[in-house]
Amino acid sequence: MSINRKELEEIAALAQLNIPEQQVSQINQSLNQVMNMIEHINDANTDEVKPMAHPNDAWQTPRQDEVSDCSHKQALLSLSAHADEDHYLVPKVIE
Amino acid sequence: MINLSIREMSSLLASKQISIQELCGVYHDRCRAHNQSTNAIITLNEEFNADQILQAEKQLNGNQLLAGIPVLHKDLFCTNNLKTTCASKMLANFIPPYDATAVKKLNDSGMITLGKANMDEFAMGSSNEHSAFGAVNNPWDLNRVPGGSSGGSAAAVAARMSPVATGTDTGGSIRQPAAFCGITGIKPSYGRVSRYGMVAFASSLDQGGVMAPAADDCGLVLSAMTGHDTLDSTSSKQPQWQWKKPNSPDLTGLKVGVVSTWIDELQDEGIKLKTLEAINHFKDNGAEIIDIELPYAELAVSAYYVLAPAECSSNLSRFDGVRFGHQAENAKDLEYLYRTSRTEGFGEEVKKRIMIGTWALSSGYYDAYYIKAQKIRRLISEDFSKAFSEVDILACPVSPELPFKHGEKIEGVNMYQADKYTIPASLAGLPCLSMPIGFSENLPVGLQLIGRYFDEQRILSVADKYQQQTQHHLQMPEAFL
Numbered sequence: 001m002s003i004n005r006k007e008l009e010e011i012a013a014l015a016q017l018n019i020p021e022q023q024v025s026q027i028n029q030s031l032n033q034v035m036n037m038i039e040h041i042n043d044a045n046t047d048e049v050k051p052m053a054h055p056n057d058a059w060q061t062p063r064q065d066e067v068s069d070c071s072h073k074q075a076l077l078s079l080s081a082h083a084d085e086d087h088y089l090v091p092k093v094i095e
Numbered sequence: 096m097i098n099l100s101i102r103e104m105s106s107l108l109a110s111k112q113i114s115i116q117e118l119c120g121v122y123h124d125r126c127r128a129h130n131q132s133t134n135a136i137i138t139l140n141e142e143f144n145a146d147q148i149l150q151a152e153k154q155l156n157g158n159q160l161l162a163g164i165p166v167l168h169k170d171l172f173c174t175n176n177l178k179t180t181c182a183s184k185m186l187a188n189f190i191p192p193y194d195a196t197a198v199k200k201l202n203d204s205g206m207i208t209l210g211k212a213n214m215d216e217f218a219m220g221s222s223n224e225h226s227a228f229g230a231v232n233n234p235w236d237l238n239r240v241p242g243g244s245s246g247g248s249a250a251a252v253a254a255r256m257s258p259v260a261t262g263t264d265t266g267g268s269i270r271q272p273a274a275f276c277g278i279t280g281i282k283p284s285y286g287r288v289s290r291y292g293m294v295a296f297a298s299s300l301d302q303g304g305v306m307a308p309a310a311d312d313c314g315l316v317l318s319a320m321t322g323h324d325t326l327d328s329t330s331s332k333q334p335q336w337q338w339k340k341p342n343s344p345d346l347t348g349l350k351v352g353v354v355s356t357w358i359d360e361l362q363d364e365g366i367k368l369k370t371l372e373a374i375n376h377f378k379d380n381g382a383e384i385i386d387i388e389l390p391y392a393e394l395a396v397s398a399y400y401v402l403a404p405a406e407c408s409s410n411l412s413r414f415d416g417v418r419f420g421h422q423a424e425n426a427k428d429l430e431y432l433y434r435t436s437r438t439e440g441f442g443e444e445v446k447k448r449i450m451i452g453t454w455a456l457s458s459g460y461y462d463a464y465y466i467k468a469q470k471i472r473r474l475i476s477e478d479f480s481k482a483f484s485e486v487d488i489l490a491c492p493v494s495p496e497l498p499f500k501h502g503e504k505i506e507g508v509n510m511y512q513a514d515k516y517t518i519p520a521s522l523a524g525l526p527c528l529s530m531p532i533g534f535s536e537n538l539p540v541g542l543q544l545i546g547r548y549f550d551e552q553r554i555l556s557v558a559d560k561y562q563q564q565t566q567h568h569l570q571m572p573e574a575f576l
Contacts (some may be wrong), residue, residue, distance in 0.1 A: 003454070015453040016409060016415075017446055018438040027447070030507075034451055038464065040397040041471050051469035052476055054299045054329070055285040055524025061332055063325045070443045070503075075192035079419035088417050091426050 002032040003040055096120050097255040098569065099198060101164055101312045104258065104351035108155055108163045109468045115163035119143055121208050126209060126256045131576060132237055135251040137228050138171050138178045139210040147207055154205035161319055162205030167257035169248050171218060172198050172303070173292040177208065181294050182226035183216045185420045185440030195292025196327065197261060197303045197320045204319040209257050216442045217411065218268055218296045221510050222499070225444040230501055233275060233540055234572040239498040242272030242482075250304050251274035254575040259307040259316050259570030263293060265300045266399050267517025270529035273306055274493035274541025277531045280306040281313045281560060281570055284549050285401030285524030288317075288326030288329035298329070300399075300521050305530035309568050310530060312335050312337030317551065344560040347381030348387035351557075355386050358518060365535025370492055373532040373542045376561060377490065387482045387489060390556045391474040392519040393478050396456055397504055398475070399518045401455045403469035407445075409453030414440060476523040479545075489545040492516050493529045516543060526551045530558040531567040539567075563570055 003011070008028050012019045019027055074085075082089040096118070099107070107113045130136050130227040154162035154189070158500065168174060171181045173191035180186045202208070213223040223231040223246025233255040243248040245262030249272035252260050264282035273280025281304050288303040304358040305313045315338055315355060322335035353374055363369040378384050416422040416436025423435035427499065441449070455464045482489060491506040494513055506512040520527040525548060546554040562568050 008450075011450050011454050011457070014457060015446075015449050016412075016437050017441075017449065018431045021541060031450060031454075033508050034400060034447070034511075035454075037511065038397050038401055038451075038455075038468075041354055041394055041464070041467050043389060044394055044471060044474065046467060046470035046474070050471040051466050052473035053469055054333065054533065055522075056329060056477070060227050061323075061328055061330075063328065076418070078233050079189065079192075080417065081422040090417055091428050091432055093429055094456075 001035045003035065005029065097125065098241060098571070100309055101258060101307070101315050102160070104164060105160045115148055115155070115207065118163060119165050119209070122209055122257055125254070129254050129256050132232060133234055133250045133254055133256070134229050134231050135213055135214060135247040135254065135256060136167070136210050137180055137182065137213050137247070140177060140208050143207055147202065151205035151207060153475040159205050159316060161201070164206050165209045165212065165257055166206045166261070166316070167209045167248060167251050167260040168198060168213050169214055169245050169260065169262050170264060171214065171294040172261055174198055174208060174211065177211065178212065179218050179294070180228070182214045182228055183445070184227045185444065187227065187421070187461065191292070195255065196289035196324045198292065199512070200320050200322070201316070212245070212251055212260055213378070215244035215246065215444070217294065217445050218263055218265055219407070219444050219448055220505065221267065221271055222514055223247065223272070225442055226507055227442060231563060232548065233498050234575050236498065239500050239538070241277065242275035242498065245306065246272045249273055249278060249280065252276070252278045252306050252308065253572060255571060259305060259312055261303060262306045263301055263303050264521065265297050265363055265403060266521045267514045269304045269306060270326070270493050270517050270527060270541070270543055271514065273529040274537065275498040277312050277529045277567070277570060278306055278308050278540030279313050280304065281317060281528040281551065281555065282521070282550050283317060283321070284331070284526045285549065286329055287333070287336065287526070287549065288320045289327040289330045289433065291324055291326040295410040297403040298410060299406060300403060309562055310528070310555045311340050312556065313528070314340065314555045336551060337356070338555060341556045341560055344563045345381055346377055346557065346560060349377070349382040349488070349557065350416065350486040351377050351382045351384050352387035352489040353384055354389055354483050354491045356388070357491050361492060361495055363535070366492060366495070366540050367499065369533045369535060369540040373561070374415065374490055377557070380515055385486050389475070389478040389482065389519060391478050394471050395475055395519040395522055396515050398468040398471040399512060399522060401464050402472065404448040404452030405455045405465050405556040408449045408456065411449055413444070419573060432528060474523045475519050479520070479523045479525060483547050488557060491543050491545070493541040493543040497535060514521060520545045524548070527552055528554050528558060530561065531570070533567050
């Protein structure tokens with residue numbers, strides 16, 4: 001498995017990342033090395049095997065649906081570079 | 096002072112032969128003196144919180160063993176009002192408004208936070224060279240890496256800049272640096288320690304743990320970190336676990352599984368020799384040694400580098416330059432804000448893993464790679480189940496190589512392959528540790544012990560029994576004596 005430049009650009013777009021022109025070839029090569037390594041998972045027949053998403057899928061424990069303390073609004077908003085008293089501020093989205 | 100165990104320090108504190116301020120001062124001074132050479136610490140807690148010391152003094156009077164003992168936290172555990180960078184430009188100025196549960200539990204036990212340890216950015220790496228705050232140097236040879244990603248924690252403990260440190264392990268990030276730095280490090284069972292407030296890399300694999308010179312120190316601190324947490328739905332409902340130190344080194348009745356193919360294939364003769372010596376030590380103390388096979392483990396690295404990046408690409412999507420973390424300047428539109436903030440904020444290794452994960456989860460590859468890797472994970476987990484129907488613990492190498500020089504493995508996938516012996520237990524979610532078993536070419540060698548689910552007691556007991564009869568865990572690099 002390997003990817004070409006066009007596919008690399010598609011992946012970068014999905015991941016919301018820019019790839020500087022001078023790094024395209026090096027990043028492409030680096031990803032292809034990892035993909036070659038990953039390819040070994042096809043060495044095993046897994047036709048009858050159930051996927052394992054999590055080591056503890058037997059005991060996922062949802063909490064009670066209760067109102068809890070959420071009084072950290074100001075503390076959390078203050079972590080943003082651009083926020084007012086109640087909102088995160090972003091560039092204009094709707095014309 | 097710096098070669099005392101936690102129990103010994105606690106005893107000095109309780110008998111008032113030393114005060115909490117004096118003890119913390121000793122380690123604070125060592126952090127200042129040795130950080131230039133090791134670069135193990137990103138943020139030093141310059142002023143101990145007076146309330147924390149006061150609370151620790153009260154707990155000390157109540158016979159709380161950990162009260163007043165200093166601890167260094169890996170810089171991905173959120174610490175209230177203390178910078179938590181994840182060794183990333185993305186979070187370089189992030190000051191969390193809350194404590195991670197593991198940190199809170201240790202605070203509640205009276206431990207004093209010394210500072211925050213360097214690491215590979217977002218815990219992605221095996222050498223601690225991928226840090227926005229510079230590489231960490233191994234105290235045993237400053238030209239070599241301390242391992243990663245908990246390399247700052249390991250180096251700081253090896254140099255006795257802290258008596259104990261927290262770490263996290265996704266594919267070997269506690270065990271490999273513990274082995275490279277000649278200390279003990281335990282990754283508990285998945286679910287044993289709450290992940291709340293631990294910046295996520297790969298949620299189905301990440302687990303917090305402890306790094307310290309001895310297994311007994313690790314057991315004491317890990318006990319205080321465990322227990323169900325309603326803030327983490329993946330935390331186990333098991334009650335808080337309590338470490339019990341064994342009285343004698345006798346191993347009679349213990350069945351130790353040895354993956355002999357892993358030992359046979361070791362290229363480094365020094366590691367092979369030390370591993371065999373440690374296994375013989377178990378045998379001499381009454382353990383039965385049984386040859387074990389883990390046939391699917393050879394696919395573990397490949398499966399891991401699908402699953403971990405996939406989870407990382409999802410987890411790190413929260414860093415959008417809006418709510419917290421690095422924000423690009425002069426963003427003209429939202430797309431520009433997202434892409435530029437992320438491109439500027441993340442380091443190269445992190446971006447690489449995000450792209451691998453994005454690819455594995457994308458249409459056309461999801462079933463062929465992501466689901467396939469999850470099936471391999473099941474096969475590896477079943478390998479372990481089979482093994483543990485025959486034996487009580489597994490003993491195997493931690494790393495196929497000694498600590499390597501800076502820059503030696505930074506390119507390609509060589510470094511990924513170096514985690515081949517630690518990743519299998521991570522995929523299965525099993526408890527595992529690394530303990531020092533001697534030196535080769537004046538560099539530390541570790542042995543990995545893997546246990547059944549929630550059998551931390553047994554692997555730590557075996558390590559403690561070994562350490563009752565050996566001195567490797569007490570060795571310190573000469574330059575830091």
